[in-house]
Amino acid sequence: MCRIGAIKSLNYVHPSMALQLMQSQQKGHDNSGFAMVMHDLGGIFENYKHLPTLSMACTDEGIKLAEEMLHEAGFQRVMQWVPETNPQPGLDINAMPNYVFETFDFPKHYRNGEAKEKEELLLDMRLKLRRLLEEDEQGFVYSFWPDVITLKEIGDPRDIGTYFNLWQPDENFTAKVITAQCRQNTNYDIVRYAAHPFHLQGYTALANGENTFYLKNVEFQRKLHRGYIGFESDSQCFLYTLHYVHRELNWPLHYYKHVVTPLPFDDIRQREDKEQLLAIRQSLAHLEINGPNTIIGVLPDHTLFTCCDAKKLRPVVVGHTDDTVVVSSEVCGVNEVLPQRDWETDIYPNEREIVAVTNELEVQRWKQ
Amino acid sequence: METMRVQNVTPNDLPWKIRYDASRCTLCGSCVSACSFRAIEAKVERRRMVFSESEFPEPKARFSAVPVIRQARSIKNYCRGCGICEKVCPNDAIGPLRNPDNRHPVVTRCLGGDSIKRGGRKNLEGAQRTLDKIRVGRISQMTDPSLDAQRHTFDLLAPFGRILPPKKLPLGVGPEGLLQSQEKTPPVHWIYPVIVGDMSIGALSWRMWEAVAMAVAYLNEECGLPVRMCSGEGGVPVRLLKSRYLKYMILQIASGHFGWNRIAKAMPHMVEDPAGVLIKIGQGAKPGDGGLLQANKVAEHIQAIRGVPKADLLSPPNHQGLYSIEESVQKMFLSFNAAFKFRVPVAIKVAASATSVSVFNNLVRDPYNIVGGFFLDGIDGGTGAAHEVSLDHTGHPIVSKLRDCYLAAVAQGRQGQIPLWAAGGLGKTGDLAADAFKMMALGANGVFTGKLILQMAGCVGNDQGRCNACNTGLCPVGITTQEGPLVHRLDVDRVAQNIVNYFLAMDQEFKKLLAPIGNSSLPVGRSDALIATDHAVADKLQIQYAC
Numbered sequence: 068m069c070r071i072g073a074i075k076s077l078n079y080v081h082p083s084m085a086l087q088l089m090q091s092q093q094k095g096h097d098n099s100g101f102a103m104v105m106h107d108l109g110g111i112f113e114n115y116k117h118l119p120t121l122s123m124a125c126t127d128e129g130i131k132l133a134e135e136m137l138h139e140a141g142f143q144r145v146m147q148w149v150p151e152t153n154p155q156p157g158l159d160i161n162a163m164p165n166y167v168f169e170t171f172d173f174p175k176h177y178r179n180g181e182a183k184e185k186e187e188l189l190l191d192m193r194l195k196l197r198r199l200l201e202e203d204e205q206g207f208v209y210s211f212w213p214d215v216i217t218l219k220e221i222g223d224p225r226d227i228g229t230y231f232n233l234w235q236p237d238e239n240f241t242a243k244v245i246t247a248q249c250r251q252n253t254n255y256d257i258v259r260y261a262a263h264p265f266h267l268q269g270y271t272a273l274a275n276g277e278n279t280f281y282l283k284n285v286e287f288q289r290k291l292h293r294g295y296i297g298f299e300s301d302s303q304c305f306l307y308t309l310h311y312v313h314r315e316l317n318w319p320l321h322y323y324k325h326v327v328t329p330l331p332f333d334d335i336r337q338r339e340d341k342e343q344l345l346a347i348r349q350s351l352a353h354l355e356i357n358g359p360n361t362i363i364g365v366l367p368d369h370t371l372f373t374c375c376d377a378k379k380l381r382p383v384v385v386g387h388t389d390d391t392v393v394v395s396s397e398v399c400g401v402n403e404v405l406p407q408r409d410w411e412t413d414i415y416p417n418e419r420e421i422v423a424v425t426n427e428l429e430v431q432r433w434k435q
Numbered sequence: 436m437e438t439m440r441v442q443n444v445t446p447n448d449l450p451w452k453i454r455y456d457a458s459r460c461t462l463c464g465s466c467v468s469a470c471s472f473r474a475i476e477a478k479v480e481r482r483r484m485v486f487s488e489s490e491f492p493e494p495k496a497r498f499s500a501v502p503v504i505r506q507a508r509s510i511k512n513y514c515r516g517c518g519i520c521e522k523v524c525p526n527d528a529i530g531p532l533r534n535p536d537n538r539h540p541v542v543t544r545c546l547g548g549d550s551i552k553r554g555g556r557k558n559l560e561g562a563q564r565t566l567d568k569i570r571v572g573r574i575s576q577m578t579d580p581s582l583d584a585q586r587h588t589f590d591l592l593a594p595f596g597r598i599l600p601p602k603k604l605p606l607g608v609g610p611e612g613l614l615q616s617q618e619k620t621p622p623v624h625w626i627y628p629v630i631v632g633d634m635s636i637g638a639l640s641w642r643m644w645e646a647v648a649m650a651v652a653y654l655n656e657e658c659g660l661p662v663r664m665c666s667g668e669g670g671v672p673v674r675l676l677k678s679r680y681l682k683y684m685i686l687q688i689a690s691g692h693f694g695w696n697r698i699a700k701a702m703p704h705m706v707e708d709p710a711g712v713l714i715k716i717g718q719g720a721k722p723g724d725g726g727l728l729q730a731n732k733v734a735e736h737i738q739a740i741r742g743v744p745k746a747d748l749l750s751p752p753n754h755q756g757l758y759s760i761e762e763s764v765q766k767m768f769l770s771f772n773a774a775f776k777f778r779v780p781v782a783i784k785v786a787a788s789a790t791s792v793s794v795f796n797n798l799v800r801d802p803y804n805i806v807g808g809f810f811l812d813g814i815d816g817g818t819g820a821a822h823e824v825s826l827d828h829t830g831h832p833i834v835s836k837l838r839d840c841y842l843a844a845v846a847q848g849r850q851g852q853i854p855l856w857a858a859g860g861l862g863k864t865g866d867l868a869a870d871a872f873k874m875m876a877l878g879a880n881g882v883f884t885g886k887l888i889l890q891m892a893g894c895v896g897n898d899q900g901r902c903n904a905c906n907t908g909l910c911p912v913g914i915t916t917q918e919g920p921l922v923h924r925l926d927v928d929r930v931a932q933n934i935v936n937y938f939l940a941m942d943q944e945f946k947k948l949l950a951p952i953g954n955s956s957l958p959v960g961r962s963d964a965l966i967a968t969d970h971a972v973a974d975k976l977q978i979q980y981a982c
């Protein structure tokens with residue numbers, strides 16, 4: 068089984084906090100990997116919020132190929148951060164030779180372009196890079212987006228932390244939103260791309276559980292958008308649906324819940340907005356999810372949210388203090404990182420709600 | 436000795452031979468009067484008895500005339516094996532026996548000079564059914580628990596009507612972040628996933644049709660199952676058209692347009708919209724062939740409902756004036772949509788065929804989004820009447836064709852936009868829930884069934900050639916006949932009750948299948964839940980092979 072967690076804070080926090088959050092729940096996962104996505108970056112990235120950062124694990128050849136491709140497309144590197152690694156003997160980690168976090172400026176003719184245009188360019192670029200490096204496994208391109216960094220590795224999370232010096236808090240590598248997960252997809256082959264969280268155009272999602280409508284979702288999503296690829300994990304479907312509903316259809320976030328876990332017909336019929344809900348259930352029937360799962364998601368505006376399957380078969384808890392909200396599969400995770408909080412204000416979201424956290428750290432509960 | 440007349444028809448030329456035990460027969464005459472086909476008759480046989488009265492053989496002969504029951508030697512009044520004589524005989528003195536050596540197909544053609552006609556079913560032999568090589572193999576356990584079939588609430592509903600692609604939904608964000616509809620969308624009704632298939636009031640007896648309509652109303656109003664029934668081509672009684680029960684009825688129009696002037700005339704008096712309109716282009720049991728109601732079934736009330744004289748009623752194999760799929764879409768659909776002011780979904784029924792996928796593709800791509808359902812009927816369906824050669828040698832199995840259509844929709848990302856409804860031999864083994872469930876997992880939104888409804892009513896026909904006389908108007912159990920005495924054999928209330936009970940049982944069985952795969956709603960497209968025990972089937976349907 069897997070465990071997921073997320074931190075959203077008014078202050079920049081270091082990934083060590085995410086490691087602690089996950090470490091305390093280690094009995095519940097199998098220590099097969101560590102992956103995180105950071106949004107709203109601080110430290111050395113703080114001044115580059117509007118420029119895309121490439122997060123990539125690759126071989127030496129991979130770096131060369133990727134940089135050439137970006138260069139050819141007109142991207143200019145403005146910053147690079149290579150995490151200092153600590154390859155001690157005995158660490159349980161299956162690391163790629165290089166981890167690269169590079170920030171680029173847009174090609175000249177895009178610089179004054181529309182946001183939308185730039186966003187499509189970034190997606191296309193990431194897809195191209197991914198395809199380029201897929202051959203001979205020269206590298207894995209996890210994200211290429213402003214103000215977002217992704218790290219995914221196979222091995223024991225504790226050792227991965229040691230390898231990347233993540234246990235030691237510092238000011239350079241921080242973010243206001245961090246989502247993390249500690250397990251490779253053990254149901255199938257271990258593939259780096261299969262580790263949550265997943266990222267697409269500013270949206271991040273991770274999940275604890277199983278999506279038994281995987282095939283239905285995949286068959287539909289494949290044709291919905293060019294960015295819906297991979298499908299190495301059934302949880303990618305959660306991300307793609309989030310992206311589709313919120314970005315492509317431009318619907319408010321709470322309709323995500325109506326799409327993934329639609330109300331029963333009997334309930335819909337009682338509602339004032341039955342016409343809309345029915346239309347949604349009809350047209351997006353193949354995006355419904357099933358099976359036990361809890362989803363955590365982040366929107367491009369850094370809103371953090373969580374919701375569960377329609378039967379609430381997976382746990383999740385939201386704990387908060389004045390400056391930090393933590394979402395965690397198990398309450399021990401929250402206890403570990405927010406020991407001083409008033410636990411009576413913890414929220415255990417039910418199967419018919421979305422709990423969302425705004426940038427002001429207001430925790431909202433939306434009933435479906 | 437007389438010259439042998441080997442060309443004369445005798446029982447051993449016929450598909451069924453009568454077994455008759457004169458020693459048990461009391462000559463009550465029940466069998467003869469019950470046989471609607473006049474396949475048995477009372478006859479007198481001359482008997483000769485040789486005896487001797489003296490001590491030494493001095494043979495004498497005595498002749499007597501004995502009344503007996505004998506099989507008719509005729510290709511017109513041949514025994515259908517229906518077994519009604521056996522049912523009514525108090526002494527078990529008579530009954531039909533299958534005659535594997537019969538010469539019926541040849542003799543009938545030679546003597547009649549006409550094609551053989553038959554009703555009933557395909558009589559496909561031998562091969563195990565594809566659906567029986569498929570199992571529900573994905574069982575939830577451990578972390579993804581199965582559901583409790585008894586206590587969980589399931590959403591057993593299927594769409595009937597055109598569903599818009601998500602990006603075409605006319606929804607905009609209004610105040611307070613709520614989605615609001617900016618224009619009307621095509622009508623979609625969520626109904627029970629099993630439609631009572633299209634059997635016309637001419638093909639069925641009025642009592643049978645009434646029993647089905649009663650059962651459907653009961654299922655809706657008392658059992659909470661929104662089951663719909665399709666009228667078949669041939670009109671609807673005006674009383675029903677004007678009643679509130681019309682809402683459970685899908686009106687069918689086929690190439691003969693029978694009954695539609697009545698329907699059109701009733702429109703201003705309708706208090707409810709019908710559940711839908713189904714345009715029938717083809718039928719799986721006899722693809723490429725039009726409807727056929729033989730004159731002997733065109734009773735007075737049928738003439739009235741259809742507005743026709745007593746004559747063979749043929750629906751042409753084609754809708755006049757349909758030159759292209761686009762045209763069919765525009766003309767027919769628009770006119771029916773408009774007739775009910777775009778409140779009633781309009782669907783199309785075609786026979787499964789090698790080209791079904793192209794037809795489906797054309798409809799699914801139609802930019803007007805008006806086709807509200809694709810009813811695909813496979814080879815193994817039933818029919819009221821058809822030429823035997825069409826019945827036995829034309830058609831396409833439903834399972835792979837339905838799957839092909841679904842996968843064609845998947846390839847375009849348009850699955851679900853035109854709901855797929857499948858039929859053709861489903862429930863043939865008596866277990867419709869399992870067949871329907873598997874079809875849905877392969878991509879059907881729902882199924883429709885006709886023949887099985889007749890079985891529920893007591894049809895004695897089967898797929899091995901028993902009875903199958905629906906075309907004759909002499910149905911021995913009163914289902915497909917308009918002859919008063921035969922029709923009265925049918926107990927309307929009990930037929931309705933059987934149908935209701937069958938649906939209730941099936942509803943339970945759906946839940947017993949949904950629970951282990953953890954689905955609360957119908958398993959449309961969940962082919963991952965299926966396994967096939969046959970390689971070829973697994974490959975063709977793109978499901979897992981297991982052995």
Ligand code: SF4
Nearest residue numbers: 470514515517518520
């Ligand atoms: S089996 Fe049916 S058709 Fe044959 S003789 Fe008996 S009643 Fe008549």
Ligand code: SF4
Nearest residue numbers: 894896902903905910
């Ligand atoms: S019993 Fe009636 S409905 Fe059944 S096959 Fe015979 S004629 Fe047809």
